[in-house]
Amino acid sequence: MNPLTALLALAAAAVASATTYCGDSTLTLTPYNPGTKGIFPVSSVLVSGAKEAILINAQFGKSQAQDVVNLVRASGKTLTTIYVSHGDPDYYFGLDTIHAAFPDASILATAPVIAHIKETVATKLTTWNPILGADAPNATIMPTLLTDKELKLEGHSLEIRGPADRSFVWIPDVKAVVDGVLMVNNIHAFMADAQTPESRVEWLRALEEIQALKPTTIVPGHALPGAVADIDAPAFTAKYIRDFEAETPKAVNSTALIAAMKRLYPDAGSETSLDIGAKVAKGEMKW
Structure with missing residues (x-):
């Protein structure tokens, strides 16, 4: 099975509605959404270039985050960056699992998102850990500050737009919006x-x-x-x-x-x- 076939097969297994969007031949968007498998049907998106990739949002439960890990591995790309667009736990609890698999990938967020996570994480863990059970994170990974208003992937610009605490990603080269919240x-x-x-x-x-x-x-x-x-x-x-x-x-x-x-x-x-x-x-x- 070639890498693209494997990637699409894994995406389909993860969620029935997964679709791979290709704009030009060097940039591909592959979303993952657990659908009814997850407490919240939150989307993560792997944006892939020829050799490298950026992940937008990190899932809620550990098992869903592992699905994303498998998706990245099947892509054959080097994960350089994980961008967290919002400070609610369904966007960052999965960082524990994903960071363990890809420790060299930068984890970035805006200042308001980082502040929100720091202010609320203790309460969120108290609330959600009993509900998540085995899917709860082993540790909380704190993003580092994104100092620019864009991410770069092999010459492509991924623009961070909207309110700083509720941003979305605009990818002009493929006219795509990857939403946060x-x-x-x-x-x-x-x-x-x-x-x-x-x-x-x-x-x-x-x-x-x-x-x-x-x-x-x-x-x-x-x-x-x-x-x-x-x-x-x-x-x-x-x-x-x-x-x-x-x-x-x-x-x-x-x-x-x-x-x-x-x-x-x-x-x-x-x-x-x-x-x-x-x-x-x-x-x-x-x-």
């Missing part, structure tokens, strides 16, 4: 991270920025297979934010808000995100 697709958005009107306005502006780039490929940060095309993820997410804002003041409690959002999005996955977001929005939970 800004976009969802056919799942409930995690509204607990946007508790103020100002944060939601910033979120909507970032989605507008993505749409203005006119990408031909989008890998949403969280998604399940099916429903709408990934290219529609910015519009789907923007509508969800506005619907959540409209329904929150109408609902007497989180139960009513959850019911309202399920009526609007009956096929959306990740009900955990909706449950937490609704409780936070109605003042029943701190986040």
Whole structure:
């Protein structure tokens, strides 16, 4: 089996919706998403050049991170960099496993992401370790500071755009957006991270920025297979934010808000995100 065939076979085994996107002949995007195998269907993306590769986001559970390790190994590329785009644990808990496999790869994040991880990691470990069980990280790997607004891969620019704590990666040579936490697709958005009107306005502006780039490929940060095309993820997410804002003041409690959002999005996955977001929005939970 040649390396490309092996890579595609492994990606398909990891998640049914995995797709390899090729822009020019020297740059390839291979996403991994655990789908329903994971607590959160979070996307990691391997961006590969001729000989080297960059990984965007590191997964949540240890077993999903190991799938990513296998994906990188099957690619035959040298992993130079791991970029962590957001400070929630489904973006960095898997660093422990991936760093053990590729100790020479730089692990980078923006200053706000590093600060968020440092401020919240103890609480996140207390919350999630009992739930993850054997999938919990053995250690927490802290990213180092990204001092530029781009990553370089064999002459290609991977631009870091959007809010510094919720960035996305724009790859102009292939007109691709690799999302962090800004976009969802056919799942409930995690509204607990946007508790103020100002944060939601910033979120909507970032989605507008993505749409203005006119990408031909989008890998949403969280998604399940099916429903709408990934290219529609910015519009789907923007509508969800506005619907959540409209329904929150109408609902007497989180139960009513959850019911309202399920009526609007009956096929959306990740009900955990909706449950937490609704409780936070109605003042029943701190986040």
